[in-house]
Amino acid sequence: MARSQRIAVIGGGWAGMAAAVELAANSAHQVTVWESSAHWGGRARGLPLALPGGETVTVDNGQHILIGAYTACRALMERVGVSTDASFSKRPLALRYPDGRGIRFPDRPAPWDALIGIATAKGWSLPERLQLLARAARWRRQGFRCPPQASVADLCAGLPQRLLAEFFDPLCISALNTPIHEASGQVFLRVLQDSLFAVDKGSHFWLPLVDLGRLFPEAAATWLQARGHDCHLSARVQQLGMAESGWQINGHRYDQVLLACPPWEAARLVQAAFANPSAPVPAHAKAQAWADAAQRLAHTAIATVYAWNPAPGAQGHSLPAPWLALESSPAQPAQFVFDRAQLGDPAGLLAFVISTSDGDRADIEQQVIAQAQAQLGLALQPLKTVVEKRATFACTPGLQRPGMVIAPSLIACGDYIDGPYPATLEGAVRSGIAAAHVLA
Ligand SMILES: Cc1cc2nc3c(=O)[nH]c(=O)nc-3n(C[C@H](O)[C@H](O)[C@H](O)COP(=O)(O)OP(=O)(O)OC[C@H]3O[C@@H](n4cnc5c(N)ncnc54)[C@H](O)[C@@H]3O)c2cc1C
Numbered sequence: 534m535a536r537s538q539r540i541a542v543i544g545g546g547w548a549g550m551a552a553a554v555e556l557a558a559n560s561a562h563q564v565t566v567w568e569s570s571a572h573w574g575g576r577a578r579g580l581p582l583a584l585p586g587g588e589t590v591t592v593d594n595g596q597h598i599l600i601g602a603y604t605a606c607r608a609l610m611e612r613v614g615v616s617t618d619a620s621f622s623k624r625p626l627a628l629r630y631p632d633g634r635g636i637r638f639p640d641r642p643a644p645w646d647a648l649i650g651i652a653t654a655k656g657w658s659l660p661e662r663l664q665l666l667a668r669a670a671r672w673r674r675q676g677f678r679c680p681p682q683a684s685v686a687d688l689c690a691g692l693p694q695r696l697l698a699e700f701f702d703p704l705c706i707s708a709l710n711t712p713i714h715e716a717s718g719q720v721f722l723r724v725l726q727d728s729l730f731a732v733d734k735g736s737h738f739w740l741p742l743v744d745l746g747r748l749f750p751e752a753a754a755t756w757l758q759a760r761g762h763d764c765h766l767s768a769r770v771q772q773l774g775m776a777e778s779g780w781q782i783n784g785h786r787y788d789q790v791l792l793a794c795p796p797w798e799a800a801r802l803v804q805a806a807f808a809n810p811s812a813p814v815p816a817h818a819k820a821q822a823w824a825d826a827a828q829r830l831a832h833t834a835i836a837t838v839y840a841w842n843p844a845p846g847a848q849g850h851s852l853p854a855p856w857l858a859l860e861s862s863p864a865q866p867a868q869f870v871f872d873r874a875q876l877g878d879p880a881g882l883l884a885f886v887i888s889t890s891d892g893d894r895a896d897i898e899q900q901v902i903a904q905a906q907a908q909l910g911l912a913l914q915p916l917k918t919v920v921e922k923r924a925t926f927a928c929t930p931g932l933q934r935p936g937m938v939i940a941p942s943l944i945a946c947g948d949y950i951d952g953p954y955p956a957t958l959e960g961a962v963r964s965g966i967a968a969a970h971v972l973a
Pocket of ligand 1: 543544545546547548549567568569570573574575576577594595596597598599768769770771793794795798835836837921923924925946947948949956957958959961
């Protein structure tokens with residue numbers, strides 16, 4: 534088939550691969566993906582982990598959870614041949630602590646799952662449960678909208694401290710990677726609305742049973758190559774050059790370019806491309822403004838501590854459930870722990886997640902091992918701690934995120950591009966698909 538235009542995608546994370554697949558499926562354009570690292574997936578990728586017995590397994594750069602409401606991710610995985618039924622453990626929302634306190638939704642249609650979950654939450658008094666139901670009903674009546682400057686803490690003002698500590702704090706941290714006092718109320722309500730009401734079982738947690746690379750980006754590269762498109766690993770784009778009619782990248786000419794790299798890198802490429810004074814003045818000013826907005830975004834870290842339990846219990850399990858919420862403080866920083874043995878990995882492997890993490894890798898690791906002893910009664914051996922310093926943008930109230938269009942034939946996509954979602958796989962994928970439609 535004759536290809537009509539040549540399109541370069543810079544970055545092989547979930548957004549870039551989503552855009553490339555969407556373009557390949559719905560246009561006659563020739564797509565080339567340039568990825569700087571040696572693997573596909575960017576901030577959601579697999580990496581090797583050596584276990585004490587000598588076996589090496591592939592784990593993730595950070596434990597990821599998808600939810601049932603992530604319909605764009607699901608459709609795209611299926612399109613490149615990944616069975617989401619076989620690749621995920623799908624379970625109703627639960628925020629349970631080691632002593633059994635907390636909430637667990639039953640496997641019922643919405644809104645019964647939430648209503649029954651709240652009514653039967655363990656360790657919460659009747660007035661606490663009623664206050665939560667009343668607040669949720671109020672948000673629903675208001676169409677899940679609030680002023681742009683409201684934080685999640687503002688939305689929760691007046692609710693009992695226990696609900697904040699045991700429900701909203703962990704929910705907000707895991708969804709927005711931003712603490713409730715700094716997190717955008719508007720974005721939080723949108724996630725809540727989509728997970729509770731947009732699709733059946735939208736609030737179900739989807740826990741990957743295979744590594745993140747296999748879930749989508751590696752399968753996407755294979756799918757693209759099988760259709761005659763080009764995917765290059767270990768191929769960093771150093772410079773974006775303006776060509777006569779289009780762009781110059783790594784010695785090749787393209788009609789259109791999609792920047793699917795992180796905001797700081799996209800800003801660097803745009804600033805250098807438009808530094809040339811011969812660029813038309815309005816285009817130059819718009820591109821520089823875009824780069825400034827991308828560079829201004831603040832980021833928060835996520836750390837993951839992989840640890841080994843030498844004495845797992847019956848069936849090789851270390852925990853009573855695949856994941857538990859933990860009481861978190863500066864000295865005991867993990868908010869969640871995952872029993873990887875219940876998610877397809879060898880018995881004894883655990884993953885602790887520290888969202889909005891602070892401090893250095895060795896300290897975090899030591900604190901988490903002590904936290905496991907104190908809260909779970911487990912004597913663990915640390916295996917590997919991954920700190921992603923710029924894991925997500927800080928999703929704060931009223932945040933001005935950069936838009937998709939930078940200049941004619943120069944588009945950007947990624948989890949940080951203006952949209953209703955926080956920095957998530959779904960946000961990245963939706964942004965990639967939207968960019969593909971503009972390019973096509
Ligand atoms: C530890 C951790 C835990 C997370 N947990 C969750 C979760 O539970 N649920 C959820 O939905 N989301 C989660 N996220 C967020 C999610 O991973 C991101 O939102 C998503 O991966 C962002 O995808 P992206 O394609 O926009 O960007 P990226 O993944 O950053 O992709 C950009 C790509 O561009 C490449 N690149 C950079 N510069 C260049 C260049 N000059 N030339 C070529 N290539 C370049 C990079 O190598 C990278 O592959 C988590 C993130 C982290 C780090």
